Amino acid sequence: MTPKPKLKTSAMIASIASEGQRTQAAPFGHALVKLAAERPEIVGMTADLAKYTDLHIFAQVYPERFYQMGMAEQLLMGAAAGLAHEGAMPFVTTYAVFATRRAYDFMHQAIAEDNLNVKIACALPGLTTGYGPSHQAAEDLALMRAMPGMTVIDPCDALEIEQMVPAVADHPGPVYMRLLRGAVPRVLDEYDYRFELGKAKVLRGGRDVLVISSGIMTMRALEVARELQADNVDVAVLHVPTIKPLDTSTILREAGRSGRLVVVAENHTTIGGLGEAIGTALLRAGVTPQFRQIALPDAFLDAGALPTLHDRYGISTRVMANTIKTWIG
Amino acid sequence: MDTSIKEARTTLAEHAYRIRRNALLMGEVQGQGYIGQALDIADVLAVAYCHAMNLKAEDPQWEGRDRFLLSNGHYAIALYAALIEAGTIPQEELETYGSDDSRLPMSGMASYTPGMEMSGGSLGQGLTIAVGRCLGLKRKGSDAFVYTLFSDGELDEGAVWEGLMSAAHWKLDNLIAIVDVNNQQADGPSGEIMAFEPLVEKMEAFGWFTQRVDGNDLDAVLEAFDAARQHPEPKPRMIIADTRMGCGVPFLEAREKNHFIRVDEHEWQLALQALAAGAGRTA
Numbered sequence: 001m002t003p004k005p006k007l008k009t010s011a012m013i014a015s016i017a018s019e020g021q022r023t024q025a026a027p028f029g030h031a032l033v034k035l036a037a038e039r040p041e042i043v044g045m046t047a048d049l050a051k052y053t054d055l056h057i058f059a060q061v062y063p064e065r066f067y068q069m070g071m072a073e074q075l076l077m078g079a080a081a082g083l084a085h086e087g088a089m090p091f092v093t094t095y096a097v098f099a100t101r102r103a104y105d106f107m108h109q110a111i112a113e114d115n116l117n118v119k120i121a122c123a124l125p126g127l128t129t130g131y132g133p134s135h136q137a138a139e140d141l142a143l144m145r146a147m148p149g150m151t152v153i154d155p156c157d158a159l160e161i162e163q164m165v166p167a168v169a170d171h172p173g174p175v176y177m178r179l180l181r182g183a184v185p186r187v188l189d190e191y192d193y194r195f196e197l198g199k200a201k202v203l204r205g206g207r208d209v210l211v212i213s214s215g216i217m218t219m220r221a222l223e224v225a226r227e228l229q230a231d232n233v234d235v236a237v238l239h240v241p242t243i244k245p246l247d248t249s250t251i252l253r254e255a256g257r258s259g260r261l262v263v264v265a266e267n268h269t270t271i272g273g274l275g276e277a278i279g280t281a282l283l284r285a286g287v288t289p290q291f292r293q294i295a296l297p298d299a300f301l302d303a304g305a306l307p308t309l310h311d312r313y314g315i316s317t318r319v320m321a322n323t324i325k326t327w328i329g
Numbered sequence: 330m331d332t333s334i335k336e337a338r339t340t341l342a343e344h345a346y347r348i349r350r351n352a353l354l355m356g357e358v359q360g361q362g363y364i365g366q367a368l369d370i371a372d373v374l375a376v377a378y379c380h381a382m383n384l385k386a387e388d389p390q391w392e393g394r395d396r397f398l399l400s401n402g403h404y405a406i407a408l409y410a411a412l413i414e415a416g417t418i419p420q421e422e423l424e425t426y427g428s429d430d431s432r433l434p435m436s437g438m439a440s441y442t443p444g445m446e447m448s449g450g451s452l453g454q455g456l457t458i459a460v461g462r463c464l465g466l467k468r469k470g471s472d473a474f475v476y477t478l479f480s481d482g483e484l485d486e487g488a489v490w491e492g493l494m495s496a497a498h499w500k501l502d503n504l505i506a507i508v509d510v511n512n513q514q515a516d517g518p519s520g521e522i523m524a525f526e527p528l529v530e531k532m533e534a535f536g537w538f539t540q541r542v543d544g545n546d547l548d549a550v551l552e553a554f555d556a557a558r559q560h561p562e563p564k565p566r567m568i569i570a571d572t573r574m575g576c577g578v579p580f581l582e583a584r585e586k587n588h589f590i591r592v593d594e595h596e597w598q599l600a601l602q603a604l605a606a607g608a609g610r611t612a
Contacts, residue, residue: 043468067464070498075457075491082461085446086469106488109451110458114439 015183016128016216016306018317023183024158028121029057031165032091036062039169041089045069047076053093053123054181073098077106077118084116089169096122096137096178100144111174112149118174125154125178125215126267127296127313132303138296142272144176145244151197152244153177154215154267154274158184160241163195171197178215187219193239200247202254206236209324210260210289212251214240214274217265217294223317224324233328236260243274248281256287261328265294267315292327294320337380341547344414345375346608349577351410353604355426355433357597362427362435364600365581365590367407369511369572370478372547374411377476377507381554386416389444393473396462398447400455400479401509405437408445417444453486455479456506460492463501463565474558478507482514484525490535496565497536504565505557506537509544511572515588528569537567544570578603 017023036042036058048071050056059066067083069076073094080090092099099107099122111118122140129135144152151171155161161180168175191203203218204225211221218239225235238254240247255262255278262282264275275293282288296313310316314323352367378384382395399408409426412418418433425431432442436450447458459477466473483489496504510528512519520526532539538560542549550570557566575581575590578600584590592600605611 069495070491072488072491072495074454074488075460075495078454078457078488078492079461079464079495081447082458082463083465083468084461085458086462086465088465088468105451106454106457109448110454113448 016180017183017185021185022187024186025183026054026057026181027158027161027184028165028179028181029054031162032058033061035166035169036065039089041087042169043067043083043088043090044093045076045080045083045090046093047071047073047098049094049123052095052181053121053179055091055093073103074106077103078110080118081106081110081114081116084111084118085114089117089119091119091121093121093123093179095135096125096140097135100137100140104143107174108147112147115149115173117172119168120174120176121179122176123179123181127301127309127315128180128216128267128306130304130306130309133300136301138269138301139272140178141243141266141268141274145272145277149173150244151175151242153197153242155180155195155241156215156218156239157188158186159188159193160195164241167195167197180216185219187222195241198242198245198247200238200240200242200250203237203239206234208233208260208328209235209263210238210254210257211235211263211265212238212240212255212274212278213265214243215267217267217315220315220317220320221265224321227317227321228324231325233325235324240274243277246277246281251278251281252285252287255282255289260289261292262289263292263294263324263327265315265320268295269298270295271298294323338547338551341375341380341551342608344379345372345547346604346610348375348407348410348414349604350601351413351423352406353578353597353601355406355409355423356592358424359427359435360594361592362406363403363589364406364592365513365574365587366404366509366511367410368576368578368581369545369574370404370407370509371410371577372545372550373478373507373509373570373572374407375414376547376550376554378411378415380551381558382476383473384415389417393471395474395476396446398455398459398462398475398477399437399445399449400447400477400483401452402436402438402449404478405433405435405445408437409433409442412442412444418442452480452483453488456489456492456496459504459506460495460499460501463496463504464499466503472503474503474505476505476507478509480514481508481510481512481519481525482522484508485523493532493535493537500563501565502560502563505554505568506565507568507570509570509572511574513574513586513588518586532567532569536564538562538564539567539569541569541571544572545576577607579607
């Protein structure tokens with residue numbers, strides 16, 4: 001009798017790191033603790049998800065600056081607004097679904113309308129859990145892009161998260177940042193990269209394809225570029241961590257260089273995210289390269305193991321590489 | 330009765346009269362406004378702005394001030410009337426009420442109006458923001474109070490109960506919440522739209538020091554505010570104010586109750602006259 005194959009997990013706490021990848025523990029929590037030493041106005045707030053957003057590290061070091069608001073996201077956002085009115089700089093954490101879907105009006109009215117200095121850091125962005133639609137924030141960027149005055153950031157790795165924390169603190173006004181938590185891959189230090197708010201950066205050049213990406217899809221794009229080298233396909237990667245405001249001039253410059261297929265890759269639904277933002281920017285400027293999107297479908301996504309789902313929806317390195325190969329024939 | 334208390338009450342009655350008058354004058358500018366609510370809450374605002382709150386009228390951003398968060402943004406007409414009476418907004422500015430580019434928009438917004446501490450209107454948010462402001466004041470070691478006013482209809486919103494629970498959890502003894510129970514919300518009588526009684530028992534069970542008063546009895550309101558400020562327990566403070574829509578203008582008070590009381594063009598002057606007559610003055 002053949003042994004039963006081991007079932008893959010659909011656990012929520014799955015790391016997005018691939019096997020053998022270099023990782024760093026809790027970059028957000030540690031970066032915040034470091035910054036808080038110099039910035040006494042920083043406070044941490046969460047809605048029963050400190051341990052799952054790496055904010056527990058801040059809470060351990062600064063218990064008097066940590067506010068546990070209970071499982072109440074509307075209260076979380078309203079109270080963050082109140083603390084910001086009184087001069088504090090709240091770093092607010094929960095899961096992306098709960099902030100963007102449940103507490104949207106509170107972010108819109110209590111925080112963004114008054115341009116308050118609240119930094120909203122949300123774990124499980126896009127498809128980073130196999131737990132099903134209740135926890136999969138496939139449309140968070142679309143929702144947050146639509147909010148006036150909101151800065152929106154989708155970091156790639158641990159290095160970027162480390163650099164993003166002080167950068168958003170220096171930026172006056174509300175920020176929504178996607179968060180990778182736990183054992184977070186560290187890849188960008190191989191590319192002499194430095195995060196700058198509002199700036200897109202070319203991580204590698206390439207003649208045939210330009211992948212424009214944000215978040216974990218930049219990590220995937222870099223892997224795809226390496227894989228496709230074997231097939232003599234030269235892939236450039238332009239990383240766009242700031243979704244709003246969009247670095248349109250860099251995007252137009254890179255997408256306007258003739259002859260390259262432009263592929264926007266995002267860990268987000270095809271609707272309202274980076275792909276549509278870039279597509280619109282290109283059309284407005286009259287720049288019309290061949291344009292493709294790698295993104296999640298407009299659907300309630302399946303539950304399952306993360307690698308299975310990333311394959312199924314085309315955002316794994318393997319499937320993405322194959323897709324690009326078919327596009328360039 | 331102590332002469333000074335007697336004087337204070339007489340003065341407060343004058344403040345309340347002028348707050349009502351200011352609100353009617355603004356209503357007349359636009360031919361509309363939430364005048365039923367403005368008249369019902371005028372006594373509460375008179376006590377808040379002309380007695381209880383620590384304010385510097387000419388400096389609405391003064392750090393030591395007590396904060397007042399208007400959750401029910403459509404009561405802005407009443408709050409502007411009080412801010413005019415308190416001296417923060419010039420009297421003549423009421424003529425701009427609700428007009429383009431006015432600092433006095435129909436729904437209260439923090440960025441428009443001196444003394445407006447939050448952007449209300451999306452009902453049910455004020456208490457959550459008040460909780461954060463109380464935490465922020467405690468963090469700074471400030472002894473200022475945060476007042477927040479919301480309506481009985483807002484009790485339907487789940488976020489209000491998140492705020493109620495957390496205020497007690499955080500022992501926010503610097504928070505004074507006032508619920509205007511006029512028993513009227515957009516679609517009808519509040520208690521019929523969604524039963525909210527017994528309110529005192531609910532608030533006490535949630536850990537609040539709770540008082541219920543006739544919100545149009547100045548003496549009772551005055552005592553409730555003083556008691557709320559002086560209460561020794563480390564608890565948030567709740568004043569449930571039962572009010573009468575249109576209070577002070579008998580023909581509006583008698584009108585069929587509605588969220589948005591209709592006042593015809595010629596009636597604004599009649600209302601001002603009725604208000605004055607009730608207060609023993611000429612309009």
